[in-house]
Amino acid sequence: MPYAELISALRGIVGDRGLLTDPSDTAPYTADWRRLYQGRTEAVIRPASTAEVAAVVRLCAEAGAPLAIQGGNTSMVGGAVPAENGRELVLSLARMRQVRDIDPLDMTMTVDAGMTLKAAQDAAAAAGCLLPLSISSEGSAQIGGVLATNAGGNNTVRYGNARDLALGLEIVLADGQVWDGLRRLRKDNTGYCLRHLFAGSEGTLGVITAAVLRLAPRSREIVVALCSVRSPEAALDLFARFQAYDPAAIQAFEYMSGMGMEMVLKHIDGTTLPLAQPADHYALIELASPRLDAGLREALESVLEKALADDIVIDAALAESEAQRAALWRLREEHAEAQKREGASVKNDVSVPVSKVPDLIGQASEACIGLIPGSRPVPFGHMGDGNIHFNLEQPEGADPDAFLARDHAIMDAVNEVVRALGGSFSAEHGVGKLKTYMMPEWRGGAELEIMRRIKRALDPAGLLNPGKVLPGSME
DSSP states (O other): OOHHHHHHHHHHHHTGGGEEOSHHHHGGGSBOTTSOOBOOOSOEEOOSSHHHHHHHHHHHHHHTOOEEEESSOOOSSSOSOOOTTSOOEEEEOTTOOOEEEEETTTTEEEEETTSBHHHHHHHHHHTTEEOOOOOTTTTTOBHHHHHHTTOOOTTHHHHOOHHHHEEEEEEEOTTSOEEEEOOOOSOOOSSOOHHHHHTTSTTSSOEEEEEEEEOEEOOSEEEEEEEEESOHHHHHHHHHHHHHHOGGGEEEEEEEEHHHHHHHHHHSTTOOOOSSSOOSEEEEEEEEESSTTOOHHHHHHHHHHHHHHTTSEEEEEEOOSHHHHHHHHHHHHTHHHHHHHHOOEEOOEEEOOGGGHHHHHHHHHHHHHHHSTTOEEEEEEEGGGTEEEEEEEOOTTOOHHHHHTTHHHHHHHHHHHHHHTTOBSOSSSOOTTTTGGGHHHHHTTHHHHHHHHHHHHHOTTOOBSTTSSSOSSOO
């Protein structure tokens, strides 16, 4: 079917509001957040219901038209952009953003895939519950994309990744069939666990159109502290002390480097360091409990007092209000934006066993500076679950394009350290388009062959999010 005829038929399914063809309208959908990739598309399809998604996918399958599946387009690895050749149509779930159901007794909510994570969090809070997934892009990231990439975020140490919060999914398959797996069951051992197959598949196996999410009791007591610490080893020691005191209280434990903090304070208006002196290393700790009078402030002060006495912690600031808590978290959440404003950076979303995080920071920093003298390592992230965003900022005054041209060499240098420490090159951002070349070396043999068999079984024509996750063609 010629594309003009196909687009006319698609308009008949989704209407004028659901189809964008003017280049000025489609432009925001063809570039990724990091501006690493610039694609082209003849149309952006914006269905308003699962039935419309199914009809669109079925029609595109019959026409042999590939689809770039897109949520909030916040991918850090080019996982949602169409190809440069213009053949792929963009399928956006942005118009599907309804709460279908919230049950505070079951502690579940059922939502459309196009709902932003922040909107879902707010809906859960209005029902007296907590949707515990929290990521920096939650104001833009959509539930479908969050689940398709198995996003992690700040609270993984306590609640797990997105996959762990999904009790059920609704999926449109590559041929347009709809699998209704929107079950609210905590226990259901009836065959293969299909929701886990689609969560983390990055849109390559099916289109997530809705999800049943597991909620948690809302936190009635929350305490937050920002600490300067002697070293990454000291930060890990501090985490171990909180684990020993009360592991159930830890909601987040984040590490930040002095370089990263310096960039935030330099580029992000309204940020200030609430400590007497800057430091080379920081830890952000959040404790939370659904119980009133849980004694979290006393626990926080007790652990920090001993750590100060043992010279593990240099200084600490405790939030005295919700505004101060938000200000402390902003110092962490603005790291990506601050690095973007500072210049070109190469991002490494990696994970190692928690006990190996200090080794990762030290060895990867040494490797990167050795590779590119003057480059600036900016490691930060989720020390509590072993996921560090080991980013490398260009040398001051360097040519950003020349620096970015060495991105594969930089990633390979970091990944050599990660591999030696028993880690993974993709912790929570996914593989996307950026890292497919790494798959044969890291997941080759039987593992990669299993993935390819699954892809062939569910999407034999390779029309769903082509060029993502799996390297090469469908062979």
